[in-house]
Amino acid sequence: MKHKYLVPIPFLFAGLTAFLFLSFFASLMLGSASVPVNDVFGVLWKAAAGYSPADMTTYDHIVWSLRIPRTILALTVGAGLAIVGVAIQALVKNPLADPYILGVSSGASVGATLVILAGAFSFFGTYAVSGAAFLGALLTVVTVYILAQNRFKISVSRLLLSGVAVSMMLSALTSFLVMMNPREEGIQTALYWMLGSLSGAAFDELWLPVAVVALGYCFLHQSFRSLNVLVTDDATAQSLGLNIESFKAVIIIITALITGVLVAFSGAIGFVGLMIPHMARIIVGADHRVLLPASAMLGAVFMVLADIAARMLVAPEELPIGIVTAICGGPFFIWLLRRSNYVV
Amino acid sequence: MKKMIVILSLLFLAACQVESKETTASDSEEIKVENQDEEIILKNAPERAISLNQHVTEIMLALGLEDRMVGTAYLDDAIHPDFKDAYEKVPVLAEQYPSQENILAEEPDFIYGGWESAFQNEAAGSRKELEQFGIASYLHESSNKKNPQLEDIFQDIENIGKIFQEEDAAETLINEMQSKVQEIKKNIPDTEKKEVFVYDSGDSAPLTAGQNFLNTLIEIGGAENIFGDLNKGWATVSWEEVAEADPDEIIIIDYGDTSVEDKKTFLNNHSVMKELKAVKEEDFTVIPLSEASEGIRAPEALEKIVDGIY
Numbered sequence: 123m124k125h126k127y128l129v130p131i132p133f134l135f136a137g138l139t140a141f142l143f144l145s146f147f148a149s150l151m152l153g154s155a156s157v158p159v160n161d162v163f164g165v166l167w168k169a170a171a172g173y174s175p176a177d178m179t180t181y182d183h184i185v186w187s188l189r190i191p192r193t194i195l196a197l198t199v200g201a202g203l204a205i206v207g208v209a210i211q212a213l214v215k216n217p218l219a220d221p222y223i224l225g226v227s228s229g230a231s232v233g234a235t236l237v238i239l240a241g242a243f244s245f246f247g248t249y250a251v252s253g254a255a256f257l258g259a260l261l262t263v264v265t266v267y268i269l270a271q272n273r274f275k276i277s278v279s280r281l282l283l284s285g286v287a288v289s290m291m292l293s294a295l296t297s298f299l300v301m302m303n304p305r306e307e308g309i310q311t312a313l314y315w316m317l318g319s320l321s322g323a324a325f326d327e328l329w330l331p332v333a334v335v336a337l338g339y340c341f342l343h344q345s346f347r348s349l350n351v352l353v354t355d356d357a358t359a360q361s362l363g364l365n366i367e368s369f370k371a372v373i374i375i376i377t378a379l380i381t382g383v384l385v386a387f388s389g390a391i392g393f394v395g396l397m398i399p400h401m402a403r404i405i406v407g408a409d410h411r412v413l414l415p416a417s418a419m420l421g422a423v424f425m426v427l428a429d430i431a432a433r434m435l436v437a438p439e440e441l442p443i444g445i446v447t448a449i450c451g452g453p454f455f456i457w458l459l460r461r462s463n464y465v466v
Numbered sequence: 467m468k469k470m471i472v473i474l475s476l477l478f479l480a481a482c483q484v485e486s487k488e489t490t491a492s493d494s495e496e497i498k499v500e501n502q503d504e505e506i507i508l509k510n511a512p513e514r515a516i517s518l519n520q521h522v523t524e525i526m527l528a529l530g531l532e533d534r535m536v537g538t539a540y541l542d543d544a545i546h547p548d549f550k551d552a553y554e555k556v557p558v559l560a561e562q563y564p565s566q567e568n569i570l571a572e573e574p575d576f577i578y579g580g581w582e583s584a585f586q587n588e589a590a591g592s593r594k595e596l597e598q599f600g601i602a603s604y605l606h607e608s609s610n611k612k613n614p615q616l617e618d619i620f621q622d623i624e625n626i627g628k629i630f631q632e633e634d635a636a637e638t639l640i641n642e643m644q645s646k647v648q649e650i651k652k653n654i655p656d657t658e659k660k661e662v663f664v665y666d667s668g669d670s671a672p673l674t675a676g677q678n679f680l681n682t683l684i685e686i687g688g689a690e691n692i693f694g695d696l697n698k699g700w701a702t703v704s705w706e707e708v709a710e711a712d713p714d715e716i717i718i719i720d721y722g723d724t725s726v727e728d729k730k731t732f733l734n735n736h737s738v739m740k741e742l743k744a745v746k747e748e749d750f751t752v753i754p755l756s757e758a759s760e761g762i763r764a765p766e767a768l769e770k771i772v773d774g775i776y
Contacts, residue, residue: 154564155571180573183599188567301702311586321566322587324595438560438568440588 131412134405138419142197145426149193150185152430154437157181187325193426195323195331199388200425201418202335204402206377206384207395208410208417209342212349213373214278220396221381224285224374227390228292229262230255230382234315234389235299238308251315252386259382262288267374276370317442318391320429331387338380339418345369346410353408393447394421397455404464424451499625501604508602511631512576516559516569518590519580520545521761522606525623526578527552528762529635536572539564540584542721542756546763563589570599577603578626580759582610604629608760612699613677616647616686619760639762646765647686650772654688660775662689663713663744666700667724669732672708676701680717680758680767687771689715709738715775716744721755751775 150162161181168178169186178186206221214223222228233254236242242254269284270276296316300309342349348369351359359366381395402417424447431450432443458464497508516537517523523538527549537559545553559568569577569590577590582605585593593603604626608618620640627636662684664675675681676696684691692711693703716733720726730750733739740746751774757767 153567155567180570184567184570187599188570303698308582310583314586314588319588321591433565433567438564439562440565442588 141423145423149426149430150189153433191325192320192323195320196425196429197422198331198335199384200421202380202384203395204398204417204421206380207399209377212352224266225262225289226259226381228289229258230385231296231316232292233258235296235312238312239299239303256382256386263378314442315389317444318389319442320388334383343414349410391444393451404462499628514574515576516574517578518584520756521759522578522580524762528639529632566591580606614679614760650769660689660714661692662715663692664717666719671702673702679760683768689775705738713744715749717751720752726752
C-alpha cells in the first residue's frame with residue numbers, strides 16, 4: 123500500500139484544482155462560435171448581479187445557457203464515471219472493469235433506441251430518452267445481479283460473466299432495432315446517443331446528476347477503508363472484519379445508480395471510467411483515500427477538455443464526445459503506461 | 467438556481483401578459499400556424515430565418531425569401547439550378563448540421579428544419595429550447611410522417627407562406643406544381659399497371675422504398691411499387707423477394723459515394739438480378755435523392771418516373 127509519490131500530495135491536489143479551474147474557464151471561452159472574452163466574464167458578472175435571461179445578448183446566451191451547463195455536466199460526468207470506475211475495479215479486482223461492465227450502457231442503449239427509433243415510452247414526455255435509458259440501465263443491473271448471486275453470495279467471476287452475456291444480448295437487440303429502421307431519421311440521433319454527448323445539458327436538470335455524483339462520492343470516500351480491504355482477497359477482508367457480501371451489494375447498487383443517471387444524461391461515454399482510475403493509480407497509488415479524489419478530479423478535467431475538443435475539432439459541426447475520449451485518451455494512457463512500471 | 471428560474475419565469479409570464487393585452491387592443495394581426503399538433507404564434511413575420519436540409523431550403527428560395535435568411539445548411543446534392551443565384555446570397559453555416567452555438571450566433575428569429583434530426587441536441591437543439599431563446603421553429607411536416615402525399619407538401623408550403631406573410635407566392639408555387647403534375651399525368655397511358663422496384667443501395671440485401679414519398683410518386687405515376695405494402699419508409703428486403711416480383715422497371719436512387727454506374731454494374735452482374743427482365747432490358751430510371759424528398763422537385767421526379775416507365 124506504500125506508494126512513492128511523484129509529487130507531495132498537497133501540491134498534487136493544488137495543481138489539480140488549478141487545472142480544474144483553468145479547464146473550466148477554457149471551456150467557457152472556446153467553442154464553435156467565437157465569443158469575445160469580455161462577454162464571457164460579462165455574463166458571469168451579470169449572473170452574479172441577478173440579471174434576467176430576457177436581458178441577455180446572444181453571446182450571453184451562448185455562454186450562460188449553453189456552455190456553462192454543459193461544462194458543469196462534463197465535470198460531473200467525468201468525476202462520476204471515474205469514481206465509479208475505481209469502485210468497480212476494486213469490487214471485481216479486474217483491471218479491465220469499467221462502469222459499464224454490469225451492462226448499464228447496453229441496457230440504457232436499448233431503452234434510448236426504443237424511444238428514438240420506435241417512439242416507445244412517450245408518456246415520459248420530453249424526458250422519454252433519459253427516462254427509458256435509466257430504466258433500461260437499472261433493469262439490466264438487477265438482472266445481472268440476480269444471475270450472479272447464489273444464496274445471496276456474489277461470485278465475482280459470475281458477476282463479470284453474466285454482465286458480459288447480458289450486455290451481448292442487449293447489444294444485439296439494439297442492433298436489431300437499428301437494422302429494422304434503415305434510413306430512419308432517428309438513426310443518427312441514436313448513434314450520437316450511444317457514443318455519448320453533453321450537448322443536451324440544461325440548467326434546470328443539472329441538479330440531479332450533480333447531487334447523485336456528490337452523494338455517491340461522499341459514500342465511497344467515507345468507506346475508503348473497506349474499499350482498500352476489498353482489493354485484497356475475500357478471506358483477508360473477512361478476517362479484517364468487513365461484512366464483505368453486504369458491502370459488495372451496496373457497491374453494486376451505488377455504482378449502478380450513479381452510472382444509470384449519468385448515462386441517462388450524457389449517453390454511454392466510454393474510456394473515462396476505465397482509464398482514469400488507472401491513470402490516477404499510476405500517479406497516487408492504490409490507497410482509496412487519495413485515489414478517489416484524484417480520480418474524480420482527473421476525470422473531471424479530462425472530460426471538460428474532451429468536450430472542448432468535441433466542439434472545436436470539426437466546428438461548426440459537433441463530434442460525439444465518446445469518439446474524442448477514446449481517440450485522445452488512448453494514446454495518452456499508453457504513453458503513461460509505458461513510462462511507469464505500473465502493475466495492477 | 468431553481469428559485470431564480472421560477473422567479474424569472476414568473477416575471478417573464480407577467481411581461482407577456484401585458485404585451486398580449488396591448489396587441490389585442492390595437493389589432494390582432496398575429497400569425498398563427500399549426501405545426502406538429504402545436505400552434506406557432508408570431509407577432510411579426512421572421513426576418514432572420516435559418517433553413518436546415520436541402521428540400522426546405524429550396525422551398526424558402528422558391529418563395530423568394532432569400533433576403534430574409536441569415537443562414538442555411540445541409541445539402542444532399544447540388545442546389546436546384548433555378549435557385550443557384552438566390553442560394554449564393556445566403557451564408558452556408560456548415561456542410562451538415564451546425565452546432566447550436568453557431569446557430570445562436572447568427573441571432574435567428576426562425577428555424578425551418580427539414581428532418582427531425584435538425585432539432586437534435588447536436589444540431590439546432592430541441593424546439594422547446596429554441597423557444598426559450600425566443601426563436602420560433604417549424605418542422606417540415608410532410609418529411610416526418612408516414613406515407614406523405616403531395617397535399618402534405620402543399621400544406622407545408624402554405625404554412626411557410628403564412629409565416630412569412632407571402633401567401634400569394636405560396637399559392638403561385640403550389641398552383642405551378644399542381645399544373646405540372648396534371649400535365650405529366652396526361653402522359654400516363656391507359657395500360658396495365660407496371661411494377662417498379664426501387665434500388666437505393668446494398669449488395670447482400672437491397673435497401674428499398676416502402677411507404678415513403680417516392681412510393682407516393684410512383685403511385686401518382688400510375689405504377690406500383692413492389693414493396694409499397696411495407697409499413698415503413700425505407701426497408702432492407704431480400705433479393706429473393708425482388709426476383710419473385712420480377713419488376714418491369716428499376717428506379718435507382720443517386721446519392722453518396724456509390725455512382726449510378728456502379729449500381730447498374732452490380733445489378734447486371736448479380737447472379738439472380740441479371741436474369742430479371744428489367745435488368746436484361748436495362749429498364750433503369752435514375753432519381754437523385756434530393757428529388758425523392760418532400761419538396762418543390764416532386765413534379766420533376768414524377769416526370770422522370772413516368773418517362774422512364776412508359
